[in-house]
Amino acid sequence: MTETNFIHAKIWGKPMCPYCDRAKALCQKEGIKYTYHQLDEDFTREELLEMFPNARTFPQITVDDIHVGGYDDLFKFIRTHIYLENHEE
Secondary structure, X not given: OOOOOOOOEEEEEOOOOHHHHHHHHHHHHHOOOEEEEEEOOOEXXXXXXXXXXXXXXXXXXXXXXXXXXXXXXXHHHHHHHHHHHHOOO
16 A cells, blocks of 8 residues: 555545445555545535535545545546656656
8 A cells, every 4th residue: 555645535425336435445545544425424415516516426526625526537536646656756
C-alpha cells in the first residue's frame, strides 16, 4: 500500500452498491483516508442533489473537497495522481 498526499476522500453511497464497495476498497488499497456517507442514514437524495446537481449514479466522491465523480472517475483520478507523482522532476 502506498501513502498518498491526498488529505481525505468522501464517498456518498447507498446500501447494496458494488461501486460504492469498490470505491472504499480502492481508497484502502491506495492508502487514502475516507469517510463513507450512506443514503437515508447520513443524507437524503435531495441533499445529494443539492451537493451534486448533475449526479445520476452512486457513489459520488470528492477528494479534498473537489468533486471527482463516481468510482471510475476516482480510479482515473488516482492513477493520474500517482503517474504525476512518479514523473515529477
